Amino acid sequence: xxxxxxxxxxxxxxxxxxxxxxxxxxxxxxxxxxxxxxxxxxxxxxxxxxxxxxxxxxxxxxxxxxxxxxxxxxxxxxxxxxxxxxxxxxxxxxxxxxxxxxxxxxxxxxxxxxxxxxxxxxxxxxxxxxxxxxxxxxxxxxxxxxxxxxxxxxxxxxxxxxxxxxxxxxxxxxxxxxxxxxxxxxxxxxxxxxxxxxxxxxxxxxxxxxxxxxxxxxxxxxxxxxxxxxxxxxxxxxxxxxxxxxxxxxxxxxxxxxxxxxxxxxxxxxxxxxxxxxxxxxxxxxxxxxxxxxxxxxxxxxxxxxxxxxxxxxxxxxxxxxxxxxxxxxxxxxxxxxxxxxxxxxxxxxxxxxxxxxxxxxxxxxxxxxxxxxxxxxxxxxxxxxxxxxxxxxxxxxxxxxxxxxxxxxxxxxxxxxxxxxxxxxxxxxxxxxxxxxxxxxxxxxxxxxxxxxxxxxxxxxxxxxxxxxxxxxxxxxxxxxxxxxxxxxxxxxxxxxxxxxxx
Numbered sequence: 001x002x003x004x005x006x007x008x009x010x011x012x013x014x015x016x017x018x019x020x021x022x023x024x025x026x027x028x029x030x031x032x033x034x035x036x037x038x039x040x041x042x043x044x045x046x047x048x049x050x051x052x053x054x055x056x057x058x059x060x061x062x063x064x065x066x067x068x069x070x071x072x073x074x075x076x077x078x079x080x081x082x083x084x085x086x087x088x089x090x091x092x093x094x095x096x097x098x099x100x101x102x103x104x105x106x107x108x109x110x111x112x113x114x115x116x117x118x119x120x121x122x123x124x125x126x127x128x129x130x131x132x133x134x135x136x137x138x139x140x141x142x143x144x145x146x147x148x149x150x151x152x153x154x155x156x157x158x159x160x161x162x163x164x165x166x167x168x169x170x171x172x173x174x175x176x177x178x179x180x181x182x183x184x185x186x187x188x189x190x191x192x193x194x195x196x197x198x199x200x201x202x203x204x205x206x207x208x209x210x211x212x213x214x215x216x217x218x219x220x221x222x223x224x225x226x227x228x229x230x231x232x233x234x235x236x237x238x239x240x241x242x243x244x245x246x247x248x249x250x251x252x253x254x255x256x257x258x259x260x261x262x263x264x265x266x267x268x269x270x271x272x273x274x275x276x277x278x279x280x281x282x283x284x285x286x287x288x289x290x291x292x293x294x295x296x297x298x299x300x301x302x303x304x305x306x307x308x309x310x311x312x313x314x315x316x317x318x319x320x321x322x323x324x325x326x327x328x329x330x331x332x333x334x335x336x337x338x339x340x341x342x343x344x345x346x347x348x349x350x351x352x353x354x355x356x357x358x359x360x361x362x363x364x365x366x367x368x369x370x371x372x373x374x375x376x377x378x379x380x381x382x383x384x385x386x387x388x389x390x391x392x393x394x395x396x397x398x399x400x401x402x403x404x405x406x407x408x409x410x411x412x413x414x415x416x417x418x419x420x421x422x423x424x425x426x427x428x429x430x431x432x433x434x435x436x437x438x439x440x441x442x443x444x445x446x447x448x449x450x451x452x453x454x455x456x457x458x459x460x461x462x463x464x465x466x467x468x469x470x471x472x473x474x475x476x477x478x479x480x481x482x483x484x485x486x487x488x489x490x491x492x493x494x495x496x497x498x499x500x501x502x503x504x
Contacts, residue, residue, distance in 0.1 A: 003118075004127065006174035007111045010074060012134045013167045014107035017081065017100065018046060019142025021160050024150040028157045034090035045094045048207050049101030050108070051397040052200040057106040058390020059196075059249045061113045062383055067179050070110045071172065077103025078168045085161035109393050113386045116377045117181060120485075129315025132370045133308045141304070143282055144297025151294055192245045198238035199249055203398070206231040210402045214409035254388050259379045259483065262476045263372045266328070267392050268399035269473030270335065270368055272466075275400030280411060280462055281358070288347050288456030302355040306362020310334075314367045322485045324371050324378075328477045331367025334360050336470040343464035347456025368473070369396070378485050403469065407462040414458035422450035 021028065025042060028034075034042075060069055080100025087093035115127055149155050149163070209227040217223040242248040254260050281303070285296035314327045338360030345354055373392050380388040426446060 003175065003178040003180070004115070004130070006171050006178060007114060008130060008134050009167060010070075010107055010171035010175070011111040011131070012138050013164050013171065014077060014104045015135060015138035016142045016145065017077075017161075017164050018050075018104055019138065020146040020149070020163070024146045024157045024160050027150050028093070028160070029090065031157060032087070032090045032093065034093075041094045042090070042097055044208070045098040046101030046104060047397075047401060048204055049098045050105030051207060051394060051401065052203045053102055053105045054109050054394040054397065055199060055250050055387070055390040056196045057109050058113065058386040058388075058393070059192075059247070061110055061386030061390075063247065066110065066114050066117060066386075067175070067181055069106070070114065070175065070179075073103050073106030073110060074168060074172045074175075075103075076100075077107060078165060078172075079103075081161050081164045081168070085158045109386070109390050112373060112393070113389050114179070114181060116385050116389065117382060123319055126312075126315040126319045129312040129370075132311025132315070132366045135307070135369075137304060137308065141297075143300075144294065147292070147294040147297050151292075192241070192247055192249050195238055195241040195245060196249045198234055198241060202231050202234035202238055203394075205234065207398070207401055210404075210406075214412065219409070249387065250391050251384055251387050254376075254380055254384060255391060257379060258479075259481060260376045260388060260392070262480050263376045264392055264395045266332065266368070266473040266476040266480075267372050267396040269469050269471075269476065270332070270365070270372070271396035271399030272403030272406070272469045275403050280407060280459060284345075284456065284459040288452055288459060290452060299351065299355075300358065303358040303362040303365075306359040306364075307366040308362075310363035310366030311370060312366075314371070318371065318374075318485070324375055324483050324485060325477070325480050327367050328371050328375065328480065329474070331364045331369075331371070332470065332474045332477050333364070335364025335368060336467050336474060338362075338364055339463045339467035339470055343460050343467055345456075345460045345463070347453045349456075364470075368477070372396075372477075374485070375480065375483055378483060403466070407465060410465055411458055411462050414461050415454050418454035418458055419451060422454060423447070426450070 021042070028042070057069070057073070077100060080096055080103055083096035084093060084100055087096055112131065115131070119127055145163075146160055149159050150157060205227055209224065209231065213219055213224060239252070242250055242252055255264065281300055282296045285291045285299050291299065310331070314331070318324050318327055338357050341357035341360060342354070345357075373389060376388050376392050377385060428447075
């Protein structure tokens with residue numbers, strides 16, 4: 001439990017660092033005299049580095065000392081956090097955020113791999129409940145903490161990065177003392193650097209595309225053709241390399257197995273629906289309803305409550321029964337129902353109704369997200385645990401990034417249409433910039449009301465899209481085989497067939 005406390009603490013710090021800057025970003029970019037494109041890259045840089053490196057960290061965990069890798073990733077994250085806090089311009093901040101993202105991605109996957117290497121799948125359910133709870137608190141608590149820091153004059157935005165340092169140091173000391181995990185020496189180990197480079201390059205191009213499509217250029221454009229086509233070619237080359245090398249970063253035979261393949265599809269859907277949907281709730285409360293950043297963070301607590309309670313209870317029930325599929329199916333259904341409820345909201349919907357829908361979404365995430373990782377971990381041997389965990393985490397992050405981009409485009413189009421219609425009723429002709437970066441507080445009251453209503457009413461549309469995406473997850477998990485979690489850390493070795501004795 002001491003080692004687990006250190007693991008959960010470092011996971012919490014890593015995850016909260018990804019969300020704590022979201023509310024304070026306008027203040028940060030203003031202080032560093034940055035531009036709108038740099039604003040986007042402060043978020044994108046860490047996300048790119050974390051997502052693209054996840055499969056590589058997972059594979060390294062199969063080949064080298066897990067504890068040593070965890071300590072190295074803590075140091076990378078610590079240095080990155082300090083560097084971000086001392087950044088003097090936006091160029092430096094973007095570079096340091098990318099470096100910090102390497103540590104964030106490593107910590108998120110290595111904590112899961114180490115827990116899986118220490119605890120059999122049947123017992124792992126309740127510990128996954130703790131993981132889900134930590135992720136919930138970090139995801140929802142990050143913007144709230146960022147809002148409090150941004151609103152506190154004597155702290156300043158730099159503490160959005162500095163605040164992680166003392167907790168990271170404490171976690172490092174705890175893990176150095178308490179984490180005992182055997183290291184399996186494999187002298188014939190070779191890291192597939194070519195495959196790792198191709199995967200990171202292909203995924204990075206794809207993530208850059210989904211980040212800027214719909215804003216900087218159209219979905220159907222030469223930029224889209226060049227970036228998507230280039231990413232497909234690079235990833236095809238990576239697949240060819242992975243199918244030929246002895247130690248692939250992403251073992252293709254695992255991805256082709258029924259349980260991992262379906263769990264990856266479901267994780268993509270859950271990631272797209274959950275990350276894409278939850279990102280815009282904060283915007284809905286601030287722009288559509290007029291609440292402050294701190295108040296918006298507090299209003300998302302029902303979702304955190306749903307994740308915390310459902311992940312803890314379902315984890316214990318899974319450990320008791322050894323069955324994981326029923327909980328994943330129920331979670332996927334609850335996630336879809338929650339998004340369907342949120343799809344009915346507008347700028348005047350009762351907060352009680354919204355809170356109830358958020359509890360449903362949170363409960364669905366808590367019952368499905370970590371248990372999909374558990375389902376995959378149960379099907380692979382210990383030597384491939386890191387690569388398999390890295391693959392499902394990678395696809396979930398990729399789905400989340402794509403979800404944010406797609407839903408953001410849907411929201412922007414709907415907001416522009418709503419504002420144009422509202423202004424037309426006032427006899428004002430809408431310009432092409434309507435629905436862009438509007439300073440709502442400076443607008444005249446009638447126009448301000450139209451803009452708030454436009455954002456509030458448009459948000460329901462993106463949750464309807466989220467519900468449609470999450471239906472794909474339901475279909476995938478329904479086809480999962482009935483999984484009985486094993487009680488051993490590793491898969492049983494195949495029985496040796498005895499050779500018949502030679503006849504005399």
